[in-house]
Amino acid sequence: MERLHRLYNTHVKLFAFDLLSLSQTPSHSPSDPISFSRRGTFFFRAETVGTITSRELKPNKFLKFTVDDGTGCIVCVLWLNHLVSPYFSRCSPPSVRLIAQMASHFAAEVRLGVVARVRGRITSYRGAVQITVSDVVVERDPNVETLHWLECMSLASKCYDVRPS
Amino acid sequence: MESSAIKSGALVSLQDLHQSSPFFKQGASLRVTGKLQEYSVETAIAIVVDGNAKLKINTQHLRDLSFRVGSIYQFIGELLIQPDDEAILQARVGRNVDGIDLNLYHQSLQLLRQFQADHLSTT
DSSP, X not given: OTGGGTTTTOEEEOOHHHHHTOEEEXXXXXXXXXXXXXXXXXXXXXXXXXXXEEEEEETTTEEEXXXXXXXXXXXXXXXXXXXXXXXXXXSOXXXXXXXXXXXXXXXXXXXXXXXXXXXXEEEEETTEEEEEEEEEEEEOOTTHHHHHHHHHHHHIIIIITSOOO | OOOOOOOOOEEOOGGGOSTTSTTOOTTOEEEXXXXXXXXXXXXXXXXXXXXXXXXXXXXXXXXXXXXXXXXXXXXXXXXXXXXXXXXXXXXXXXXXXXXXXXXXXXXXXXXXXXXXXXXXXXX
């Protein structure tokens, strides 16, 4: 089981078409009710790089946006409800404020047409894979996307698709 | 938070966008990259080129993007094929990509297509 979860703390670099075709199976973990896998390997977190092609803000709730990497569109959800959500009421208020500030900063960075690197947990909503965002970086180097493609292909062949012995 | 209806812009080089290309379809969502050859403020029509290939881009929906002839731009949008078979991309988003290594981009695009084809054939 441990080897199946070897990528638990890794933000895997996958193309959108790959992310969108992950197998989904119910799990017994309350924090991750659905497990995502490909070719027998489980994935928990992902990193995608692409152009922001839609943006829908629900103030104090969430920002939903799509990242188009040329192979597909991944829906990303950035939660903005930290100051009102009961989930965070048990955390220390300064920490929650800091998390809320970071989320607001990320939301401001997400603009139509920019290329962004988005990291987060792989989640599912009504059967569709999406990313619950933990951080966003707007990329200004125009070669970053090309390098991300090469990394995705290299990691697939050398790491993600390699069965641990 | 349902799956978005926004279509992905398929990565295509201008050279590959000829009339017999599978990408050359009415309404196809594409992502193209090229050097700005002409831009009309009155019509918001840009013409981008890559080698001998060129494409008209309708930029009327783009804001906060300044156009400079000679710079390289990338656009995502839908292809409109006019009755005379001339194509024009109705851009949804666009950005300046001056500094992009186009050789690396085109070579990596070939690798990506092969990777995607291999992956889809084994799943």
